[in-house]
Amino acid sequence: MPYIGSHILDRELKKGSAELLILSLVEDQPRHGYDIGSLIEQRSRGALRFNVASLYPLLYRLEKRGWIQGRWVEKAGQRRRRYYRLTPEGKKILVAQRSSWREFVEAVSRITGIEHA
């Protein structure tokens, strides 16, 4: 596969899916930024990785939109950290994005013949 094509695809996929990834990760429990970044890297087995420059602006944007809410939390014996949780508005967006993402993946699969795992 040509390098440039995969590079662009990688970037576009990341861009399109980044919001969905973050919303999904804070759905069940509040998480801080480093935790979110690490989980994305771990669960994608290193295929997806956000650095500081891309992760935090995205978190702030989602927060401004009211989809997630950040809050400084101090736990015993730990430094205070900013935890992000999903808001009711974010929950609705997550449902909608999951659905459209599923439709998108299925459509691509039907065209390319790639079975999905």
Next chain:
Amino acid sequence: MPDWKEEIRRRLSRLRLQPTREAEIIEELAQHLDDLYEESLRGGATKDEARRAALLELTESDLLAQELRRVECHARQELVAPGARRSMSVLGDFWQDLRYGLRMLAKNPDFTIVAVIALALGIGANSAIFSVVNTVLLRPLPYKDPDRLMMVWEDDTKGGFPRDTPAAANYVDWRDQNQVFEGMAAIADESFNLTGADEPERIDGRRVSANLFPLLGVEPFRGRAFTPEEDQPGGNRVVVMSYGLWQRRFGSDTKIIGQSLTMNGESFTVVGVMPPRFQFPSHGDELWVPIAFSSQEAANRGRHYLEVIARTKPGVTLQQAQADMNIIAARLQQQYPDSSTELGATVTPLHEHVVGDIKPALLVLLGAVGFVLLVACANVANLLLARAAVRQKEIAVRVALGASRSRLIRQFLTESLLLAALGGGIGLLLSLWGVNLLKAFIPKNISQAQAVALDGRVLGFTIVVSLLTGLFFGLAPAMQASNFNLNETLKEGGRDSATGSRGHRIRGLLDHRGRSLARPSDRGRVID
């Protein structure tokens, strides 16, 4: 643990974030790097390797700053309903009010157009009249030290002429005997038939004393003024012409000096051309020749036909000059009892002579257009009151969001000032046209008539009038709108708020047209 904060702060400094927000972001990003650093150490990296790995995260600091700017700065610019409590600078509030005001005006174009036209007419008329007042009454005459220039008249009050044109013999005595004037010059009407290569032309001019131009402090543009020798009978076949005549009839001929002109059938030599815009005594005069009294004329006390201008010595007041002339007049009365009985002398400032006739008319006109502006203000204030009545819901929401009364007044005043500024701008353009129109009505003997134009002072006047106008017609509606009872309005609920009890009170002040013009198409909306 390395201190990442300085590094991050440096990279974000050009974003100029609010200090508290910047501190939060720096703390959060520094923790991220701490975590990364510790993880690298746990993975077996040396401290140096772990530090470099963490700093790699900031290599794309441009991207970080760019993305943060997009998020943070965009959020700062989001329009919120004016009145919501939020820490902003005064300038920020003003900018926000201005943009909000513009949008409100744009949403109600009927109201805006009517109000701006009314104000433009009022302000434009004021600016046009003020430009004439400024040039004619306020601006100093275009001569050197114009405050020291006086007119000297014969005072024949008994004969019904308190300011009579002097006879030549009296002028000569005044000139020779006074102690208070640096110089004195006589001027007599004269018309010339100019003949020669071109078509014959009748041109207004004056016979003047040779010292007139030095006395005024004006140098010719080309050539020279008259010499004392030329002001003697037989030596006066020389002429100075106006810049306008030189341009018009002689095509700005640079070799005009020394040429001969045939005037009233006699040959005159051109010795000078006066500068552009020089006018004396009025802008109709285009030729000046030496007055050169004959001995017979210089002794004549019966023909009263001169105008006499004089320049006081430095430090001499009008009263001192008048006192000195009184002494001379008394002396002449005794000396020439037949011709000078009860004939006095009156000294008046040249400026008073120049603007004397037109001053009351101009002041009345200025008062009249001022009144027109007041009427325009009252009409616009009425429209604004009507508009405030139909904006009660909007005000209710702002008050509910925490807007203070002063904040509401400021918002309404900003809208008023915006209207006034628009009216002032268009009014200034109208006054350009108005000034040209007015020039045609100014009497020719007002020497500065053609110099009437918009200048910095007129611009300043227009700006001040516009601001005062905005405050004047905006203050009452702003006070009315901000004097607000939230409970009452909320009780009136979903009904058209203009029909509430306050609406009824306001309605009494307004006519139907005013209300319909003031009604926005989507009234009650706070944020569009």
